[in-house]
Amino acid sequence: MKVDSVPTLTPNTLGDHIFKTTGWQSIQNIAVNNFHINRLEDVREALKFPTAPHRKTVIDFILVTHGSMIRRLGLDRYEVPANTFVFLAAHQISLDEWMSDDIRGYYCHFDISLLTKYWQKQDLEQDFPFLKFLGNPLVTVDNEVFANVLPLVKRLEVEFRKSRAESTDLFRLYLLTLFTELKASLQLASDGKTSLPENIPPGRLDNAALRITQLYKKALTQQIHEKQSVAEYAELLHISPNHLNKCVKKATGKSARNLLDDILLLEVKVLLARTDLSISEIAYRFGIEVPGNFARFFRAKTGKTPTEYRLMD
Template sequence: MHGSFPRLDIGPLSEYREDHFMIARFSDYVHEHQSLVFPHRHSFYHLVLFTEGSGRHTIDFHHFQAEPDQIYFMIPGQVHTWDFEAGMEGYVVNFSDSFFTSFLLQPEYLDTFSFFDQDSSNNVLKISENVRERIGQLFEELLAQNARATHWRDDMVRVLLLQIFLIIEQSDAVDRRKSAAKGKNATVRNFIRLIDKHYDKVRLPGQYADMLNVTPNHLNALCKEHMGMQAGELIRNRIVLEAKRLLINLDLTVSEIAYRLNFNDNSYFTKFFRKETGMTPEDFRKSPAI
């Protein structure tokens, strides 16, 4: 089983990173990239809408059954794999982290959507029946616009993608509580963004509070109100997530992973991981969760 995890970083899609955007019918995409059956991570945003077929896919150790009218969203850095049966169809879109930078006044605008989330349990949605037809039309328009070599092509693609995101965010598919929690407080959003940048070096809530110009108590209160957990737990969860992502790469020893995550030694990392997950790093590597 572990032989199917040769690496996390993915090379065959680098040409799409250079172009900043790619859309294809899912069957064509899978046929062209048949080797992508092992867990891998992208440096770009990735989303798939299924219209036909069935199978399984995993995003950051959460397992999902693929089915028609399901859409999944992935942010840069997340790890996923899939096992689809024949006859899968739909649409796949990849776009770079900078694709919307020059288009939107608010650089972090995509972060406000509930489905672009580090918690992969929020990444997969069933498209509501009342918007399915419109969403399908927008994906077809994306394909058509992408085929046109016009000066406004990229901006038309951006507008169509934003329509898709906004329609889905406002649809019945989205958990209103999760959507409100993510979009309501700018300090919490900035805190999560800072964790994602500095989790391997900055571990204390007080250090993040200084970056955000708030007191540690205020930061803690905001996290408990909007996320349902303390600031320290959010930091630890992000470290654990990255540890799990690294552990499925068997080219790295546990000691090397501990070093990458800036733990003083292997035993301290093992103690931390066991306290947070209930198992040792070695046990995690043997578990069916991956």
């Protein structure tokens, strides 16, 4: 599959992107096209790590019940231990970097339409913040909560394997019940405290700076092909470049330019690995008209030249 950017994958095209062998598929439910669930241990050996960066048209979550994994969401890297859910919003750039050999758990994805039959999307995100594009994606539960939510995930799997169209309403009810249990767990755990993404350095809490940084990250993932300067994103967010840089520095310890370069690098790696575009053509797509400048940028970030990276397996 040739692409000209980080690809946006549907459930039908996801398998060819993440599995080692073309055409390899996990169990499918031919009667339902807006929901899927499988066991991590059933597909672990078929996955090629790290998976190439991609977006999905569906929301997904992974529940790790044993072992651990590392998932990258946009510019953030999350270590996911046992008894932990990690959520991914639709159209967010992600890749799975690693899973332990002893991993056990569940992968589930669903189309937002499955839940919005009786709900508005904004209401769902308000009630369940881990579904937001800018939300904290990790939900770690204690043993008591785990004992309550695991049977719900198992029921989703059992119903999915029945492969019948009338399961849709049960998927919706089980998911909403699961998310309500997780929401209650988060409220008890926070005890009124603010929950921050793990990549925010200690002592750097500034809600305004954090909000601007999150909006900047979202804009980067969506518009990196059209905008490659900090000034353009500052204009989009209606703030000065200096203020944007100060906010990003306060929230992440990195400059606004550093974050832009990081997301640019994600896109460039996909083009090098999955297209036949020349290095000069790739550089030109991102506003770098001198190939030598592009090569120096890439080597500084990765330790390899673009050609060396392209030749890697």
